[in-house]
Amino acid sequence: MTRNHKIFLCFLLIPILLSFSPEAEKSIRTIELNNKQYISMYDLTSTFDMQNSFDIITGKGKLFYKGAIAVYQIDLSVMLINNKLIKTHYPAIRKEGEILLPLKFFEKIINEFYPYYTYSEKQSRVYISHKSENKTISSQESVIKKNREYIKEDIPISGTDKISFIIIDPGHGGKDPGAIGKGGIQEKHITIKIAYHLERYLKNKLKKMKIQSTRKSDRFVDLSKRTEIANKMLKKNENGLFISIHVNASILHSISGFETYFLSQNPSNEEARAVAAMENNVIIFEENSGRKKYNDVEHVEAIMLTTQIQKESAGLANYIQKYLQKSIPESISKGVKKADFFVLRDSLMPAVLVEVGYISNTKEVKKLTQANYQKKIACGIGDGIIEFIKEYNKNTKK
Numbered sequence: 336m337t338r339n340h341k342i343f344l345c346f347l348l349i350p351i352l353l354s355f356s357p358e359a360e361k362s363i364r365t366i367e368l369n370n371k372q373y374i375s376m377y378d379l380t381s382t383f384d385m386q387n388s389f390d391i392i393t394g395k396g397k398l399f400y401k402g403a404i405a406v407y408q409i410d411l412s413v414m415l416i417n418n419k420l421i422k423t424h425y426p427a428i429r430k431e432g433e434i435l436l437p438l439k440f441f442e443k444i445i446n447e448f449y450p451y452y453t454y455s456e457k458q459s460r461v462y463i464s465h466k467s468e469n470k471t472i473s474s475q476e477s478v479i480k481k482n483r484e485y486i487k488e489d490i491p492i493s494g495t496d497k498i499s500f501i502i503i504d505p506g507h508g509g510k511d512p513g514a515i516g517k518g519g520i521q522e523k524h525i526t527i528k529i530a531y532h533l534e535r536y537l538k539n540k541l542k543k544m545k546i547q548s549t550r551k552s553d554r555f556v557d558l559s560k561r562t563e564i565a566n567k568m569l570k571k572n573e574n575g576l577f578i579s580i581h582v583n584a585s586i587l588h589s590i591s592g593f594e595t596y597f598l599s600q601n602p603s604n605e606e607a608r609a610v611a612a613m614e615n616n617v618i619i620f621e622e623n624s625g626r627k628k629y630n631d632v633e634h635v636e637a638i639m640l641t642t643q644i645q646k647e648s649a650g651l652a653n654y655i656q657k658y659l660q661k662s663i664p665e666s667i668s669k670g671v672k673k674a675d676f677f678v679l680r681d682s683l684m685p686a687v688l689v690e691v692g693y694i695s696n697t698k699e700v701k702k703l704t705q706a707n708y709q710k711k712i713a714c715g716i717g718d719g720i721i722e723f724i725k726e727y728n729k730n731t732k733k
């Protein structure tokens with residue numbers, strides 16, 4: 336080949352390479368901060384066909400791509416992609432107004448949103464390329480089909496991560512006394528004592544378990560702050576339990592007994608809600624644009640978020656109620672119930688609320704203020720938790 340030929344070949348190749356490369360591959364820079372790798376949200380949405388909606392006040396954000404949703408929150412190491420909980424070693428952050436997602440989240444987003452693409456890392460950049468040129472055209476359809484299946488799929492009760500911490504939440508506190516009984520007895524003083532006994536009991540029985548309270552003294556803690564404390568403890572390969580302790584009240588002073596609640600946003604008609612969710616889901620995938628789509632997506636996303644956690648919470652509630660019945664047989668078991676409690680609503684782990692008795696019942700309030708009875712309640716709740724963990728961890732892989 337002559338020199339001229341070589342030059343000619345180079346000029347011929349350049350346009351071919353240029354036209355091929357942007358089609359076949361997309362790349363995005365990684366940002367390193369304190370030895371941690373991030374992807375900027377700005378880069379993500381300008382490189383890929385995704386839309387981000389971020390709430391500055393709550394720090395919650397959502398990424399949308401053809402009906403697939405990824406939910407993230409600043410300062411949390413967990414992300415929800417479709418109905419899967421993804422955990423990393425460090426949280427998503429906000430720096431100088433820019434949202435930075437851990438690299439691992441980005442990888443999972445790509446895996447879920449673009450199943451026919453491969454992911455690779457090279458010199459401060461990640462490369463996303465088509466697995467096969469032919470499949471890419473029909474891949475959009477597959478993504479849509481795949482996302483549709485998430486809703487119908489039956490979600491297993493046992494999680495993939497072992498329970499490694501427990502959050503005890505004594506109801507009320509500080510300026511919020513909770514329910515007030517005869518003689519001015521306040522709910523917040525009873526809940527903190529039971530929580531104290533429960534913490535001691537669990538620490539004694541479960542040596543390796545991390546146990547934390549949302550409050551140790553008589554102080555006011557915001558309801559959303561309580562789940563935030565718990566959610567921040569979620570890390571890769573770790574799951575937790577959230578136990579909120581309360582005392583009930585009724586204008587009917589004869590009512591007494593204990594009950595355990597788990598979250599349900601529409602307690603009266605669960606079945607109708609699931610059906611509606613499924614119907615809405617179909618509408619989302621059929622609609623191509625418009626604001627309404629997002630509202631529907633958000634509706635379905637809220638249900639997906641709670642489905643698995645709700646099942647686990649129901650299981651936990653059953654165990655606690657059963658063991659409370661054993662430890663305080665003198666009281667009346669009012670069973671496991673569903674209700675929409677704000678304190679449970681944002682939880683990303685199994686969460687229950689125990690109403691240990693009635694402050695409005697003269698006989699019961701007397702017992703509730705006695706250290707012995709408080710300890711018995713703590714043991715009942717504690718045994719329920721321990722048995723639930725045994726069953727839950729038995730079903731996890733690791």
Ligand SMILES: [Zn+2]
Pocket residue numbers: 506507513514522580581582
């Ligand atoms: Zn309460």
